[in-house]
Amino acid sequence: xxxxxxxxxxxxxxxxxxxxxxxxxxxxxxxxxxxxxxxxxxxxxxxxxxxxxxxxxxxxxxxxxxxxxxxxxxxxxxxxxxxxxxxxxxxx
Amino acid sequence: xxxxxxxxxxxxxxxxxxxxxxxxxxxxxxxxxxxxxxxxxxxxxxxxxxxxxxxxxxxxxxxxxxxxxxxxxxxxxxxxxxxxxxxxxxxxxxxxxxxxxxxxxxxxxxxxxxxxxxxxxxxxxxxxxxxxxxxxxxxxxxxxxxxxxxxxxxxxxxxxxxxxxxxxxxxxxxxxxxxxxxxxxxxxxxxxxxxxxxxxxxxxxxxxxxxxxxxxxxxxxxxxxxxxxxxxxxxxxxxxxxxxxxxxxxxxxxxxxxxxxxxxxxxxxxxxxxxxxxxxxxxxxxxxxxxxxxxxxxxxxxxxxxxx
Numbered sequence: 001x002x003x004x005x006x007x008x009x010x011x012x013x014x015x016x017x018x019x020x021x022x023x024x025x026x027x028x029x030x031x032x033x034x035x036x037x038x039x040x041x042x043x044x045x046x047x048x049x050x051x052x053x054x055x056x057x058x059x060x061x062x063x064x065x066x067x068x069x070x071x072x073x074x075x076x077x078x079x080x081x082x083x084x085x086x087x088x089x090x091x092x
Numbered sequence: 093x094x095x096x097x098x099x100x101x102x103x104x105x106x107x108x109x110x111x112x113x114x115x116x117x118x119x120x121x122x123x124x125x126x127x128x129x130x131x132x133x134x135x136x137x138x139x140x141x142x143x144x145x146x147x148x149x150x151x152x153x154x155x156x157x158x159x160x161x162x163x164x165x166x167x168x169x170x171x172x173x174x175x176x177x178x179x180x181x182x183x184x185x186x187x188x189x190x191x192x193x194x195x196x197x198x199x200x201x202x203x204x205x206x207x208x209x210x211x212x213x214x215x216x217x218x219x220x221x222x223x224x225x226x227x228x229x230x231x232x233x234x235x236x237x238x239x240x241x242x243x244x245x246x247x248x249x250x251x252x253x254x255x256x257x258x259x260x261x262x263x264x265x266x267x268x269x270x271x272x273x274x275x276x277x278x279x280x281x282x283x284x285x286x287x288x289x290x291x292x293x294x295x296x297x298x299x300x301x302x303x304x305x306x307x308x309x310x311x312x313x314x315x316x317x318x319x320x321x322x323x324x325x326x327x328x329x330x331x332x333x334x335x336x337x338x339x340x341x342x343x344x345x346x347x348x349x350x351x352x353x354x355x356x357x358x359x360x361x362x363x364x365x366x367x368x369x370x371x372x373x374x375x376x377x378x379x380x381x382x383x384x385x386x387x388x389x390x391x392x393x394x395x396x397x398x399x400x
Contacts (some may be wrong), residue, residue, distance in 0.1 A: 044125045050172060054179060069173065070172040073242065076122050
């Protein structure tokens with residue numbers, strides 16, 4: 001599922017992509033997703049479960065063309081900013 | 093140790109469970125929200141059961157609890173990776189049992205860590221604890237008289253120990269393809285004080301029936317690993333007396349590093365059970381703890397069947 005285009009140029013754009021993707025997956029959670037802070041742990045906070053997290057990672061991978069190994073990312077980095085750090089480090 | 097405070101969860105009467113929760117708080121604090129949600133969804137009886145399982149796991153882990161938490165964290169990561177790989181390729185990394193043996197089972201350090209991590213999932217993942225709860229409350233209670241069981245792949249002996257605590261359980265034959273695994277089960281059951289009625293046997297359920305005329309059989313988290321699940325269930329039927337009971341637990345739609353087969357629905361499993369001579373008596377699905385707004389796609393399918 002791809003609901004928006006993401007120009008991979010900043011953490012802000014990345015955040016918009018993530019929120020747009022999650023919003024399209026869980027429209028009933030739109031308010032919570034919009035209020036997500038960049039540092040919030042996506043699974044730990046209970047906003048999404050591990051299945052949707054994997055779908056999100058696949059969407060990021062498709063959009064960024066950066067292979068994403070979830071086992072390589074520390075659980076504490078399962079946030080928008082943590083995912084951005086992972087992806088941006090591998091794109092540069 | 094004071095019981096850790098979790099919103100809506102009272103662990104005062106659950107000291108072993110509280111111990112592991114406290115270790116999670118120390119070692120992996122961002123996991124606490126998940127743990128809290130899972131435990132908050134449990135009834136008092138389920139909390140007592142989880143505490144009992146935690147007590148057993150404390151015995152098995154022999155004080156290596158911090159290492160167990162680290163192994164559990166690693167297992168969580170491996171499960172995520174396995175599921176992501178499956179969704180990318182629509183197949184598992186390993187699709188033959190021998191591949192799993194060479195990539196995981198034959199590496200004792202990796203395997204020990206994996207098995208230890210899985211132990212803690214029995215406390216913290218309802219899709220893994222629920223089937224044990226069902227085993228205790230819905231399956232073992234079906235035997236009114238003396239009964240003998242077979243357990244295929246008894247692992248740490250948690251399921252066998254639940255049965256062996258019952259005065260009417262005369263004994264359990266534990267079947268595993270690996271002599272090393274059987275030795276581990278026996279060692280664990282010795283620590284539980286139940287080794288005298290456990291009989292280890294090395295063999296392959298896909299190849300032949302381990303016994304005849306058993307009253308009951310437990311096959312938990314095995315069908316997704318074996319080379320030939322139809323033959324396995326056919327041999328399970330051949331092991332049971334007419335009217336004997338099978339407890340089956342299998343993951344549907346979720347991956348693990350050692351799975352070689354993905355069950356897409358419980359119906360697929362029911363069809364095999366029907367074909368080899370079992371009649372479904374009761375069943376239940378245990379999904380991971382639900383998350384507001386999220387959806388759970390995978391679950392553990394538990395079925396009790398009668399041999400007809």
